[in-house]
Amino acid sequence: MLTDAKVKAAKLDEGKGQKKLSDSHGLYLLVNKSGKYWRFDYRYAGKRKTLSIGTYPETKLKKARDARDSAKKMLGKYIDPNQAKQNAKQKQFEKTKADTFESVAMEWLAKHKAKWVESTYNGHQVRLAKHILPWLGSLPIQDIKPFDVLSVCLKIEKKGHAELARRVLNICSQVFRYGVASCRVESDPTRDLKGALAPTVTKNRARLTDPKEVGALMRAIQGFTGTHVVACALQLSPYVFLRPGELRKLEWRFIDFEAMQIVIPAENMKMKQKHVVPLAKQAVAILKDVQALTGQGKYVFHGARATKQAAP
Numbered sequence: 082m083l084t085d086a087k088v089k090a091a092k093l094d095e096g097k098g099q100k101k102l103s104d105s106h107g108l109y110l111l112v113n114k115s116g117k118y119w120r121f122d123y124r125y126a127g128k129r130k131t132l133s134i135g136t137y138p139e140t141k142l143k144k145a146r147d148a149r150d151s152a153k154k155m156l157g158k159y160i161d162p163n164q165a166k167q168n169a170k171q172k173q174f175e176k177t178k179a180d181t182f183e184s185v186a187m188e189w190l191a192k193h194k195a196k197w198v199e200s201t202y203n204g205h206q207v208r209l210a211k212h213i214l215p216w217l218g219s220l221p222i223q224d225i226k227p228f229d230v231l232s233v234c235l236k237i238e239k240k241g242h243a244e245l246a247r248r249v250l251n252i253c254s255q256v257f258r259y260g261v262a263s264c265r266v267e268s269d270p271t272r273d274l275k276g277a278l279a280p281t282v283t284k285n286r287a288r289l290t291d292p293k294e295v296g297a298l299m300r301a302i303q304g305f306t307g308t309h310v311v312a313c314a315l316q317l318s319p320y321v322f323l324r325p326g327e328l329r330k331l332e333w334r335f336i337d338f339e340a341m342q343i344v345i346p347a348e349n350m351k352m353k354q355k356h357v358v359p360l361a362k363q364a365v366a367i368l369k370d371v372q373a374l375t376g377q378g379k380y381v382f383h384g385a386r387a388t389k390q391a392a393p
Contacts, residue, residue, distance in 0.1 A: 085142050088102070183217075217253070222260050247278055330380065342358060
């Protein structure tokens with residue numbers, strides 16, 4: 082029988098192409114010019130066969146014996162160890178093929194859809210479909226390297242869309258992290274891309290800080306000569322401080338005239354938390370004014386063409 086020391090010291094005899102060092106019960110070490118290989122000889126269905134177990138030193142003597150014993154147990158159940166090995170490889174191949182970046186990304190989208198507002202979900206879906214999946218979608222997620230992701234982002238950055246490139250990188254990172262959590266990939270390759278994209282240049286938004294300028298804005302709102310619905314939206318804005326998108330999609334069901342407040346449900350908010358806005362008497366008056374025009378529709382400030390549409 083072999084020992085660890087004998088296996089380690091085994092060398093090919095001069096002038097020989099290969100030699101075998103027997104252990105026991107069909108297990109032996111095959112030594113040739115390219116290395117040392119564990120083999121197990123057995124008979125199945127009346128035929129002599131050989132099972133490749135592994136190479137030394139990656140596979141030590143004990144591990145080789147364990148593999149031989151496992152193969153003998155299969156033979157005791159009338160299972161061919163070589164066929165079992167091929168079946169396992171095929172299953173792993175099919176699993177790897179199924180776990181493409183696209184399949185994991187679609188899972189990730191579906192998993193988080195309930196906690197995102199519709200605009201966030203749609204944004205991620207569009208960016209995946211347009212900027213990521215055409216290049217990474219069909220690749221097994223575990224085979225994707227950092228440069229594969231970087232090349233996708235650089236295509237976008239070179240077109241002058243630096244912020245979009247960073248968003249795409251962030252989406253890829255979230256998909257990979259979901260893949261790690263669900264045991265489809267060992268690590269997130271985007272973690273090695275820190276600093277690889279051009280930094281985003283922060284632009285300060287125009288804002289009014291001078292009371293005189295605020296007064297001029299209020300006078301401009303009062304002097305607006307467009308449609309009455311839009312005029313009401315402009316007049317309401319300083320009283321509620323809602324984001325433009327929130328004001329544009331404000332629904333009548335959110336308005337509680339009795340409690341004098343706007344209650345936007347959690348599912349309509351980005352952070353998934355209910356948002357309550359107290360209403361001043363002036364704000365209530367504006368809403369009651371526009372109610373005569375849009376109260377039969379869904380939105381407070383609907384578009385001119387349909388009562389069920391939000392104002393553009």
